[in-house]
Amino acid sequence: MDAILFENAISDAEFSPESMACLPDICWKIPQEELEARKDLRNVLTFTIDPSTAFDLDDAISIETLSGGIVRIGVHIADVSYFVHPETALDAEARSRSTSVYTLRRKISMLPSRLSEELVSLNPGVDRLAFSIIWDIDSHGTIISRWIGRSIIFSCCKLSYDLVQDLICSDASQSRSAVSSLQVHGIFEREDVIKSLACLYAVSKNLKEIRFKGGALSLDTAKLMILFDDAGAPCDSYRYVRNDACFIVEELMLLANMSAAEVISNAFPDCALLRRHPEPNLRKFREFEAFCAKNGFELDASSSGQLHLSLSRIKEKLQDDPVLFEILTFYVTKQMQSAEYFCTGDMIRRKDDWAHYALSIPLYTHFTSPLRRYPDIIVHRTLNAVIEAEQVYLKQKKSSTGQNGVKAASYEMDRCFTGLQFSKDAAESEEGRKALSAAAKKFKVPSSENLGEVAAHCNERKWAGRRAEEAGQKLYMWALIKNKEIVACNARVLGLGPRFMSVYVPKLAMERRIYYDEVEGLSVEWLECTGTLVLDAWRNKPTQRRGPQVKCRAIEEVVMLVNPSESMLSEEDEESGVTEAGGCTAKSVLLSDDAVNAQSAPAVLPLVIHYLSDIPVVLHATGGEDSAVDIGVRLYMSSYFK
Template sequence: MIEAIENGTLYQGILRINRRTRTDSYVTSDDLEYDIYIQGLRDRNRALEGDMVAVRLLNVDTIWDRKKYKDSQKNQNQSSEDKNGCNVGIEIETDDEDNVDKNKPKLCGQVVGILHRMEGQQYTGTLNIDRHVGPSSDSKEKDDDDDTNDEPGPITPNNNHIRLLWLRPTDKRAPFIAIPVSHAPDDFLKDPSKYKNEIFAAKATRWPIDSQFPFGKLMSDIGPLGEMAVEAESILANNNIQDTDFSSKALNALPKTPWTIPEKEYKTRRDLRSERIFTIDPETAKDLDDALHITRLENQQYEVGVHIADVSYFLKRNTQLDVEAKDRGTSTYLVDRVIPMLPSLLCEQLCSLNPGVERLAFSVIWKMDSAGNILDTWFGRTIIKSCAKLAYDDAQSVIDKNDLPTTAKVVDHSVASVEQDILDLHKLSLCMRKRRYENGALSMNSIKLSFKLDDDGEPEKVWVYQLKEANRLIEEFMLRANMSVAEKICEHYPGEAMLRRHEPPIERRLDEFISVAQSLGYYIDGSTSGTLQASFDAIESEDVKYVLRILAIKPMRRAKYFCVGSFDDTSKYLHFALNVPMYTHFTSPIRRYADVIVHRQLESILQGKDECGYQKKTVQSIALQCNRKKDGAKNAQEQSGHLYLSRYLARISQTDGPIIRDAIVLQVNSDVFDLLVPDYGLESRVYMDAMPLERFHYDTDDNSLVVFWKEDGVMNMDTVGKIREINKATNDKIDNAAEKEQNIPESDSALSNKSPKGHQGFDHCHLETSNRMQKFKTFTKFKVLIQVNTERTPPINNIYPVNPFLKK
């Protein structure tokens, strides 16, 4: 396979599986402009999510015809089952991240082998006698609103003949795993229902070429579904995150305490202990790995320094501690705690740039003019002594022309001088930020939630986190430090430097977004990050801009670490969002292993070495490991937020009653619309066949859905399944939109009430009380009911439009 990849007959890349339609998967190869579509389980050849695979390209027309034939057969079978009264759970089609039903792919292929698989991957799920459990077990996927519980398989009077059980994974992208019955609890076969809500963790151990599913073993019984600790442990297991103590061998690599800086370091490092250096971090931060200083020079110039904890001084190459730090790859930030990449002695003490103590640092120091233009750059190892640990709110107080709060303690320097430094840094950061966006940078921030927990660890408050000028001040100088270091290591080690790139958006998804925006009357130029940003800036309404930015996130890819020697074309180094030719991570070595590698490469440069100490293949391997671990940590962080939000919503629904919130329509199709609940950053899809309607109409002229509510129509967790059955039984189906349109009286004035395209701001719901008519189109604002299904793992936040015509 390696030989074939090198001669271009095979391509290597990372496999990702569609969450909704598990038979569809994709491979992203650095050597190809488009993703490779893999149709079906056979062509996937036992590869799992995140595997590095070798792929052979196939004829696109052949694969596409095969897919369409299989889809038509599936639809015919579905229609037959529906007529016989079977299979009332309907198949849900979505525009999930890689739905190719509407668009023929540019490339198709088959996996011929697995080059690298993540070690130690576990999967959590429920244990069943029969793989075919409940209505969701067949090839069709249930909507998140379908709350039918999975029941155990058939129980015979004597189950002693059973040799294998099935782990049904929580992650829909993972395969069912065949588990020897000897691994199950002793009484499992006697009473399977006792364990129907028990969460187990399993690992796939072998997957024969002639088997549709892998064989595996149970690793642990995590506990009952719905308990916070159990759900949290499931998140860690599914994302392959190590939550274990460091080994004694690793801890033996740490210096003995109390520890002081050796005398020789004072002789070889630049002494910055007298400089007014301080940190600005989140209020609860313990691992302080970056600090700043600014000094006014003559001719309206400044010296500005970014000082980063010198982790590589303590973390020596190839030690057991280094091996375990690489295995972890990154710190994982959950709602209630942090799972660190390094032992707490390093994270919170010896490396953390705490105030009033001398610390080893790696520094980037610039000479800048009054507009933040760099005139000169110095890199080196230093000794610093921070004078203050400031929170973002502390710095923001100064930026807002107030004093530092009295809770912000400053040592060895005056409070007034620190306040002036913050103002000087802020002034420069504004110039740098303005210039960065003028040069084509793109701002795409998704909604991030913050939580306040009570003494029992339960969420008592949740809010959308707002970035302030203090956050942007730090961001600007950290970005600039990362760029400066990237330029330095790439210049010296053009075959081995560890950089970070951000590929352009997925073209198909971007084109779909641009088309949607254009149908709404907004011109979006997606040719570069700069033109995309300019298109957003040209929109006057902040509300419209907000919605379009949410939609524009979907085509974006995640940034990845890479070794520069992997590409002959330097244009591949581009970071799309930042619009810079090269970028890396240098500023957080306490919590990212990639930064440790970059520190070591920079250290080799400063020592005058021709080689950085790493071969190209080693850097490639480390980059792959860091990418996987960073993705896992990010997924775990998002899932932890989802878990705590679900817990919060479930609690307040019990104490305060039904949760009714404002929602905004993001996008409308012929039979569904997508919505966002801004208060919680929740997105969901509403299907017409799940709404209690007399009828509905899709207006192609202004891309809106006009619905006519039943007089007593209520949509919630208890009714949605029944509504679907009724709608099917009466043939009031989504795909009969044309027939429904003929039944709508011409006197329904709402259908001719077209909203002008390009309108500025939100429409509140267009209501017509006489016939209980409601109109949904992009930017429409309306009320929804939020209900949490805690009987599923992970819990599901169901969102339902509220019937505005109900009398109570």
């Protein structure tokens, strides 16, 4: 793992003394001036929803029921920018790291744990500084009002995804039983939490429906998770499946990020840090459309919305073949380009390219995770500047109109820069321009040139972190398979030819190739006109060689042959086979050994293979020591030639 981190230039060193000196003591208390300057939300029902193992809680959710069917929803983000000041050692180190990296057994944090887990973590039962976005939403999911600003919150409890899932899927008596051990702080009771979750669930479903009607695309691909024993060694694996509780949080975080993007890009069109998702490669998509047409599926990839509708119809059609739909989703994901941060000033003449393809929205950024993403800190500083400029501008207008004998109450209520209706006239007025310029200097909003460099660095670090996380997962899976020696499972054929086949292994959510040309003792017959491959073991006939220098491989490199009278695995081995599971976070139900091994019977030679055939394979660990680790796939077959 150290080699993987080194290869991706990821440092796991302790934070420097200079960085740590930027933080207050652990006994720090919120200053009185902050209590007076911020919106006090401590008496509003607020809680966090996170994985049960989380310690750095950077987002909380609040809910209030108003009259007329209006619900007031708040997203509250840890105010990291209050502690991480520009041009300090801590800011420089956070910028250098740019992102937290998670490698299953290790977390390389962007910020010191004293800050991320103690000073700003939105732990229950304590007052915390937050950056809040609050919406009033009607029963149809329409947003009718928005407030953005700095606040003080009090989280009454820490909820896990699994507990929330239990609560929203249970009746009243079961819900009360599920939260019987939940500790609730402050003025609210467990019953208040249960009721609020039901309301949140309804609101999030409305928001999600509106989002997908607007053309959003969802690509939920299988994610492999690994379990570890008490000694820290990988011992099992399962498939991670997101549930409705995850989507409640996701919808609200997306809404907060979209709101932040709208505000900062309107106020600072030359120096806002946004996140774009380019359209997929059209040439590759034409190949995928041909792939679908070949298999009888209609696919419209003219837009993200049409693509989502096409995939929904295909999913309905493939209810009895979820693996094939997983493969199609896997293919679509491969055609997508990576999302990236950018400075609006660098693309000021290409505003159409600011859009986020998958979300089907014109503006997007990252605001909700400042504990693990440096761009979010930049966005917080920019939002602070917008709020400051708005307050200064409205104060000046109040003074001006007051001198003329006109009531100024409307200006106090009007959120000209942060509300739903951005006032371009106010921003472009002399007072507005001066207020925005002064606020940008006060909060050290980066210039367009500097912000472009920050965006490029954050992109590079994010991609490096992703490579490290994927390589770490592969390493642990390699170790798991190596310890088990052999893991049998099914694969689906994605491509066939005279030399090799491409297969998708659902157990690992990965694609691999099996080369079968020039194999001693293996008869290969490729019927191109029908796209059929016939494999057989032929001990008595020498393999046809293409040239005198070609060296044939042993059949054992390509095929694991077992005699029908023998059992491949002992009973003990079968009981320790890799299993699959579904569920959100740590609470997962593993499938029984029978359910897994029932799909692991060897095929009988001769074997006839077509496109999209199911074939049994065995996984094995390759490499190690002086060579790169990898996971190989061999055919799993039964023959009396063995």
